[in-house]
Amino acid sequence: MDTSETSKTGSDEAPDASEASDIKPRGWRRWAMDTRPLRIPAYRRLWSSTIVTAVGSQLTAVAVPKQIFDITGSSAWVGAASMAGLVPLVVFALWGGAIADHMDRRKLLLVTNSGIAVTSVLFWVQAISGLDSVAVLMVLLAVQQAFWGLNAPARNASIARLVPESQLAAANALGSTVMQTGQVVGPLLAGVLIPVIGLPELYLIDAVALCVTVWAVYRLPSLPPLVAAAKKRAGVREIVDGFRYMSTHKVLLLSFLADIIAMVFGMPRALFPQLAAETYAPYGEGLALGLLFAAIPIGAVLGGLFSGTFSRAKRHGWMVIGAIVAWGLAITGFGLSGSLWLAVVFLAVAGIADMVSMVFRGAILLSAATDEMRGRMQGVFTVVVAGGPRLADVLHGSAGSAFGARPAVAGGGLLVVLAMLTLTLAAPALRRYRI
Template sequence: MDTSESSTAPEAGPDDDPAPEVGPRRGWRRWGMDTRPLRRPAYRRLWSSTIVTAVGSQLTAVAVPKQIYDITGSSAWVGYASLAGLLPMVVFALWGGAIADTMDRRRLLLITNTGIAVTSVLFWIQAATGLDSVGVLVVLLAVQQAFFGLNAPARNASIARLVPADELAAANALGSTVMQTGLVAGPLLAGALIPLIGLPELYLIDAFALCVALWAVVRLPALPPLAGAVARRAGLREIVEGFRYIARHKVLLLSFLADVIAMVFGMPRALFPQLAAETYASYGEGLAYGLLFAAIPVGAVLGGLFSGTFARARRHGWMVIWAVVAWGAAIAAFGLSDGLWWAVVFLAVAGVADMVSMVFRGAILLSAATDEMRGRMQGVFTVVVAGGPRLADVLHGTAGATFGPRAAVAGGGLLVIALMLGLAATVPALRRYRI
């Protein structure tokens, strides 16, 4: 069977958990989040570990740039630190994907979660002792991002071993909703706690949260390579083999291209400061800035909470196509809007579309790839998700300076629609994909 046009169900393994049969969902429950995967103890443990880290990790994500700015008084240094964390994450995500295909993924999660927790403790120590060294902060950030790069592919690739194929979309919706909730709640909590307890304690809270997550991972079943898998190293050749696998399986390549199109041409966050200061200044620059940044993740959370409306769809390819088109349309409408509240509404709609896209792109990666390749697919996925918005910052910043921010945003949204529809029309593999 050609996995470029139909799915490959997750291979059975000793870690499969039976779940009670449930009847069709009726009334309002049809619209709410599909929680079937939580009936499986192993997935529930993995998901619960994500809950505590989703908010905790955002505390550190807020604390590090705040501390760097306090030391230097320079936003440029904040930007340099962000770039310093990007390269290790990219390199180790690709390598981590290869490692996840060669060893017990539970063991890899234990090692990397421990590394991230130790890094958070070191963040706390340097802040509590008043070291005030940007160099130390940048090094710790690079190490933390390297551990994250190793961790993410193993975590995401494990999902297909814990739930059946028809629950992959629901499992991705559950995980993505938690992460998006962390993007909203974490910064808000950090903003409230910094004046009360200070930066060192934020790092310490994150370290405690990671210890809780580590305990949940300890209770996962072993996730070694499936019986019959060919023993291999985790070197450059294996990483290259992963890219060749993507090139051979068009539906996987198209799922990555769909995200690249949506994020690179349609993520306008680099223009939020200028829009808040100019277009929506009459509402208050601070209020406008905060609402613009919060609107997309809030929409994504709402999409996750009502994922019962779409998570059971079987035509995963078409769901990705229309989600990306809807994202582009919402971004274009945002660029054309004069009022702040309409802008927030359109960005929230974009967030819902992004959640739908995330759910089904993730499901395609897990179902269309064999287990021995899932780690490497998730490594590439991590790089695309992290790198796309950063490329968008450069592209939109340049376009905004040349054409004006609203024209750049609206043009980017329309370009997303044109490119996605063109890709779907010329390459049928994504249209045909279903489980």
Template sequence: MDTSESTTEEREPDPWPPRRRRWAMDTRPLRRPAYRRLWGSTLVTAVGSQLTAVAVPKQIYDITGSSAWVGAAGLAGLVPLIVFALWGGAIADTMDRRKLLLITNSGIAVTSLLFWLQAFVGLESVGALMLLLAVQQAFWGLNAPARNASIARLVPEDELPAAGALGSTVMQTGQVAGPLLAGALIPVIGLPELYIIDALALCVTVWAVHRLPSLPPLAGTAVRRAGVKEIAAGFRYISGHTVLLLSFLADIIAMVLGMPRALFPQLASQTYAPYGEGLALGLLFAAIPIGAVLGGLLSGTFSRARRHGWMVIGAVIAWGVAIAGFGLSRNLWVAVAFLALAGVADMVSMVFRGAILLSAATDEMRGRMQGVFTVVVAGGPRLADVLHGTAGSAFGPRSAVAGGGFLVVAVMLGLAAAVPALRRYRV
């Protein structure tokens, strides 16, 4: 495996006793300064970005009163996400990934300022919101492949699951604190201020990324350009690795059929209204990340697991069962518990799918692999926004959620039975 100088740096001694390391989060990657800086760059913005993630659907629902419009906004961000994530993956294989991160994080910050401006002046235009969302997702699509592809240059292969758990946990922590903070702040300061807080947090990220070491293409592996031919080469690479294809498909099944977030505003204002709409909305958005954080904190066993394929299969099935339970729940606290269980399953799936991808790809292909990975991971929930928003309007939100969860279980079981490659995969 190719590694940078940072992977050979002397590490700090491990302060934890062996017994604790058996179950607690594996923090070995944080003893590597370069990875610690990359990981630290997400600490503040993990919260800020979620303020915007809650504010946009809330603003659209306030303007239209329709979950279908909330779902349509997800589609508006999907097309630029797909295009620019694929292109961004190719770019990440041609230039210094640190420089690309600086450019794209700055672009996201400017977009957040524009979100604040439209809310501050009271524009109340769904079209303007969708346009800004499309621009934001384009920058995010360029950013994510470079960030994720950099990890394998900063830690050795045996620490990739631990690095994945650390990164996912801090992001999910932001998704817990961000929605809860948004739910508390919206009645007090309003929507515009949520956007400006996100913009300020992104300035912190730009500063942290600036302190990263240079991450140019490795000698002898540089791709000279980032065009259609290079993107196509990435897809050919994936097609030659059946396990990668199946791991992507497993996530598509879980997210497209089983991610009900487009229905959270409607559920908060109708099904869980007696608990308080603001409280319910914040808890629904935060519950899955809460479960993911708990799973991450107890992820010490991840580094020892060998049957990565079975871990992915089991996690997706558990996700579907938990989502079905959420859809059948009328009590807010029971619903939150089911969503938290879904979050634990999502963390397990995320860690092992990411480890499979980073282990299988060479450095000159990692940007393009992460571009496809970004499309699958982020695009699936956006397709789910359209599917669940439409189904919720037609059949009711609870029926749409429960039906999606049961479909996840049925389809994943069918895939695992029909194609044995993922079942048989192990490190």
């Protein structure tokens, strides 16, 4: 049996900093976020760049649909723009994963971060010029998402080369917390800034922030392929090799299936507007909608801040299983809640569970895959993370129309629990995995 199904395949080139600092903390520090990876200068630079882009990218994420709606007055065009960004993201994430396994990842990060920054500048130029062209916006969005698809696998795959294996979960908790914080702070900041400075300046702020990111990446060490044979072109054959590799390493395949189960069956965001307008209308539709969208990210941030409670766990497989079952139960509770405040609590609990799942799924991908395959595994991970919630939007939207919003949400949560428990019993590789 492949050793990656029950234990790590071997740490490649992680710094030694580390293991000496693996002493369990005492007192309140046991509960607080594990910040040991930040003692490693290279990881600290990568993480610092994530702080800047987490908020800046959300400014553009708000500005683009807002500008499209202002031009067209149609939510259908906003949805079309979202799909226009999804296709290049999926294609280039898969290709970017192969490229990340065949060239210096630092160089790839420099090129792609620079490309994203230039795209943000072009967003600013079209906005300040008053072009008012939906076609231009959709093309720029597609280009930006293509660069992001190339960037994400290299960024995530680099973590295992910068921190030791025992700190991978802590490093993922740090990165995920920052990204989730950006999803809360970025939209709120955009909402405050739009009436004050206008849309064009949001694009400009993002572009300036990305320049800081480019500088942080420039200061990273070189990250060439560890295996000389990996230095070849990255094409379709290499992408296919990645899927073949994943199919023969059950723990990797199961980690992706676990995320698909959680997101497709259990992400009910498409029903938030209906719930705000019907179930929670007495609380105020606008307030209800804002709280529903913010609750999961807020819970995830809280989970990250107190990630010291779980990030040192060794049984990564069981942590993923437990987190996804908890997510399903919390979503079920949300669907059964007639009180807005109780619903927010259940969604926040789901957010905490999602953070735990993200931390350990990410750690499994980095430790169970060899370095020459990490980029491609991260490419698939990016596709799953981007595509799962969109499939959920279609599924939950249809179910909500057919059965009602609350039954659809509660039923989806129960499906998550049943499917995850079935997967756990049928395929033992995930529950056996530990570092």
